[in-house]
Amino acid sequence: MIVAEQKPLSEIKEIIAPYKKILILGCGTCVKTCFAGGEEEVAVLASALRLAYKKDGKEIEIEELTIERQCENEFIRESAPAVSRNQGVLSLACGAGVQALARRFAKTPVLPGVNTTFIGVLEKQGIFTEECSGCGNCRLDIFGGICPVTRCAKKLLNGPCGGSQNGKCEINPETDCAWQLIIDRLKALGQMDNLRKYIPPKNWCTSLSGGPRKLVREDHII
Amino acid sequence: MDKKFIPKITVFHCINAFTEKTHSIFVGRDDFEVKFIKLPCSSMVKDIFLLRAFEAGADGVVVLVCPEGQCRYVEGNIRAKKRVAWVKNLLDDIGIDGGRLSLSNIAAGDTAAATQIIDNALKNLAELGPNPAA
Secondary structure: OEEEEEOOHHHHHHHHOOOOEEEEEEEOOHHHHOOOOOHHHHHHHHHHHHHHHHHOOOOOEEEEEEEOOOOOHHHHHHHHHHHHOOOEEEEOOOHHHHHHHHHHOOOOOEEEOEEEEEEEEEEEOOEEEEEEOOOOOOOOOOOOOOOHHHHOOOOOOOOOOOOOEOOEOOOOOOOEOHHHHHHHHHHHHOOHHHHHOOOOOOOHHHOHHHOOOOOOOHHHOO | OOOOOOOEEEEEEEOOOOOHHHHHHHOOOOOOEEEEEEEOOHHHOOHHHHHHHHHOOOOEEEEEEOOOOOOOOOOHHHHHHHHHHHHHHHHHHHOOOHHHEEEEEOOOOOHHHHHHHHHHHHHHHHHHOOOOOO
């Protein structure tokens, strides 16, 4: 899932300052799961902004709505009436959602209310960790399901750097050494021979470093 | 002549920690106005409820939960504690002072403790003054 974090209230206030009537639009998928932009977060933010504006002696009208996903036209369509009633939209979706809205509603300012951070998982209740950098060339089959591109601070592909201590990364001692995890996993799988496989220097063209990517599925295009 | 400040307090309480019968200890007091919101467990205290209480005009909000280790739903009071802490920070960010919101553990039927908690909240509100966002 995409993990995001809601922007600080002070920053959101600055972003919406030019508008008197805004729609806070939530998204019911990734950002709901990481407590950044679902229906509840929309309600809390709207309430907080109303209180903040009242305290400052200013006026604002806030409409609240959450749609299933802000990255698909089928769902974005449902928000059209609400968007047309407001001067601007504060989107609590990830960057993809904000841009999909902006593309659809070209005449209405669409403003970001969260910072999109990473592709990750819920490690345990309340803790989300980054797991995938979207490098475009997945070799988790060799690494026992643990990604050194994302989780190794040095992005090493052919074994540990030797600097880790007690299984912790020498760059950031709060992080587990990815290669320690890989070796432990390969041992458990009986696949230690994977360590003998040479991984050549990564071709980053398939990642964002090669520019924004596109996936075209001709079999789905009519 | 300045009108005397009569604080409005909303009390969210777990029905196991603070029963409806205990509401009566506050009958007849003219130093504050109180609204009670009963909850089956304090874990039902959601951030939005606390904020809406302030939007509705509360000067202060008190959340009463069971003593730690005695929640009949095991961790409800701990969840409430975490949420109240989060909302206190949010109230600071909003600028109306997180000190207006408090959480206290209270054993069922402890009317003395309930009175003390409300008196502490009133003392606090006397310093903070009315809700500037009401």
